[in-house]
Amino acid sequence: MSGREFFTARTVAEALAEFRPARRTKAESVGLAAALHRVPAEDVVAPAPLPGFARSTVDGYAVRAADTYGASDGLPSYLDLLGAVRMGAAPEVAVRPGGCVAVPTGGVLPEGADAVVMVEFTAETLPGCVEVTRPVAPGGGVVRADEDVAAGTALVPAGRPLRAPDLGMLAAAGVTSVAAHARPRVAIISTGDEVVPPDTAQLTAGQVRDATASALAGLVADAGGEPVQAGIVTDEPGALRERLTEALVDADLVVISAGSSVGARDETAGAVAALGTVWCHGLAIKPGKPTLLAECGGVPVLGLPGNPLSALVVFRLVGVPLVWRLAGCEDPPPEPARRARLARNLASAAGRLDVVQVRLVDGTDGRAAEPLFGPSALLSVLTRADGYVVVPEPATGLDAGTEVEVTLYR
Template sequence: MNRKQFRDLADPEEAHEVIADLDLRPEDETVPLREARGRVLSERIDAELDVPGFDRASVDGYAVKAEDTFGADEADPNRLELVGEVHAGAEPDVEVGAGECAEISTGAVLPPGADAVVMVERTDTDGDTVLVRTSLAPGDRVMFAGADVAAGERALGPGTVLTPREIGLLSALGVDEVPVRGKPTVGIISTGDELVRPGDSLNSDAGEIYDVNSYTTATAVEEAGGEAKLYSHAGDDYEAMESVLREAAEECDLVLSSGSTSASAVDVIYRVVEETGELLLHGVAVKPGKPMLVGRLKGSAYVGLPGYPVSALTIFQTFVAPAIREAAGLPEPKTATVEGSMAVRERYSEGRLRYMPAGLVESGPTESARGGGEAAQREGNTLVYPVDKGSGATTSLVEADGVVAVPPDVEYLDEGERVEVQLFSTDVRAPAVFGAGEDDPALSRLLDDVTRPRYLSVGARQGLRRLRNGVTDVAVTTGDTEPADGVELGGWTREWGLVVPAGNPQGIDGLADIVDEEVRFVNRTTDAGLRTTLGNAVAELADERGVDRHDLVEAIDGFDFAVRAHESPARKVLAGKADAGLGLRATAERLGMDFVLCGEETVRVFAADERADKPGVQSLADAIADAESVFADLPGYEAR
């Protein structure tokens, strides 16, 4: 079996240089002014006329000869004869002589003979006579022709990013189209036989997954100033890969592919690049993104990104986005970095640069050191925690706020260690409230009433652990379990039991049936509080029968067949892969299934003592207190 080996990984700096040397700049173009926002001027634009093109009044009032106002004040006004009026957009039909004035509107042309404008507020009228109660100098309250921009003057230079301000100036100059830098066209290709475009039907049994990278990468390309063009995804065979790469290379300045770049026998893209162009780089000493490819195809540049979405986006933002911005003439964006303290210790020892996905959370006013150490004061401190659900986890795209660059020689980041987070966007903000714990449909609805929440459905056990470690503001638990140092924000009860197909074809009546009968069962994962509740009920049944709990557990076909979320067991039953699943009455009724009641379970929400006063935490507490309508809409739920 032939495999492409990554023996000589390039240094990250070398990868930056190789990509920077790729010629991505397209030809300049001319676009209508209305479509020019965000584009970059490719040429200087000089004014072809004065702006304004005439002497005009800058206030409502009276056009006068300044010398006729000398010596005037509130007590002793000068009297001028009113000889006419001038309106904006009309050519004056009056001339101001000595001792005369003309009524004038803001923006109107200054009539001949006048050289100043007196504000209407500093005047009175007496029939056809105007009493001027202030002295003026020539030019007062007048904008002279060319005062804004003079004909022949440099208005805007090449490299100017066109914002609403520049669009306004060009409009004033009468410009209706502008020369701009072309946007590099970037072809987006996702590879892999398992990929299906969103919107098409998916066969999960055949290992098919939706194509995440095409839309994610295309959006990132456009954010960087490029024009994204999506191509049909390529299968894992040479002919398909070669065909789509050649097509994209003929039409685009840069071709980006994702997937099929690792050292696998079925990954053939590196051979396609070698045989149809030039492979400049294969493998970079960075995590994620070790298998990155850089090369040239006939007619375009080429970069191969990793297949996993978080890895692909991280490598794109780090290595490719700067080259696209350079080609489009756009400046580097305002640095979006945040300094913070590691919330937990994170080990790493792989000998290569790592871009660690990280999330942000604001600590409370004071946080005591954990584990018996000294008290640590962290006034308004930003805490940084690793987001690592595995390279293939798409939810990491929204749970991570940025990345921390961990040098190759660093073995671990210690709790409390200061780190710098390179944010994915300048728009990123730490969540107003950050929670973790039990997966619950009522909680999902309550979070809709909270501004900028973040919640991780990791189960009650993990929720308590993260609260104890100081990572989260809030933990959601079940039963009597509660944190040692926590403030209860509120809670509710929910009916739990066995979710079965509509009509309950096997006549399941309770827990005893999944123990005694041939029933295929599907459970929740060990971190779920609902599984703990089930375990306690099985233990009670064992006590009633006078047998060991483990004997009953072993008698349940599928007790260890565990899935993560609250609807997951029910969906396995719907798919015919089980006869009964652990779940909630609310889930059964929502999915049109039958429900066998086994008991009632308490769900409680706790906040860390030191963060209970955070506005986001208080907002969640208010939502819980006002949740009667939420519980009324969910069968089997009641407020506590």
């Protein structure tokens, strides 16, 4: 050991609230077909009202509501059938007092009408005569011309990832492309003399295939980023600094896997400090304490622990929100979660955040969260887990039977 120590250790909550690099990706024009989950750089406003015309929400008859007042099964109102509205066409007839016009769902409301009575409450007792057995109020069975969206109002807001209904709204308004933030380019650097590429056919004693980089790339892509594999760097002095300098040229975020601890072989802190400012070295979290957050030339840098489980836990909690923020989304979409009861006691230490992998099983009183334990070098703990439970900093543990929120893996 070199005698180096962690410094400026922070809580995860502090890291999320206070490590807020100003960098944001540039805006680019994105067609609707590729816009799902992209983040608009500005509000997209409606060029015209939607749906653009008053239309019926039911199959029935367009009427003057006043002509139906008092109608009942025993004393129906009788209206003259004046014509019919064709779908996709403007009405060719207006509604006059004492008359009605047949209209399908989605059809244009004819002039003179202020409501549509459902066909279920009508009958054509005689040719050209409609019997109405239920009254309808003004506006009943009708959508106003601007009821969905008024002209000039926001169809979708800036800073919120686009969802499938948003794409439908944009299409309905005739908006076929949006100005969205470019996907953040996330350079992933792996370190260590023992680390070799995944396609290495035969390992020698002491070698390990680079599993973390592939998993990190998946998390980056899931958060809307563009992962860039920046290769494996040996423990030779100066090698990491050189690779980091290269990566900073066109990356929006640099992630360094391994080398962030305080051993003699751990070069991340020194390389980063030589090129920028270290915001913290050490997070109050288990697993994942040897985490580094920094900025180099305006580009955020995240140094992760070498153990795969620790690295992925930290990146999911800290790195994923950072990727979203770089893409212009200040409040990342929440991960799916569900409530369950702990299947056994969980020990913890006050002052740190414990992240425990769990498997969901059927318990005697509903869904149970069964903790999974194992060394942080074992990826199988993560692959067997359905999600994780967070034990907050003030707690010294959680008792079996406690209701907890399980954040689910998708």
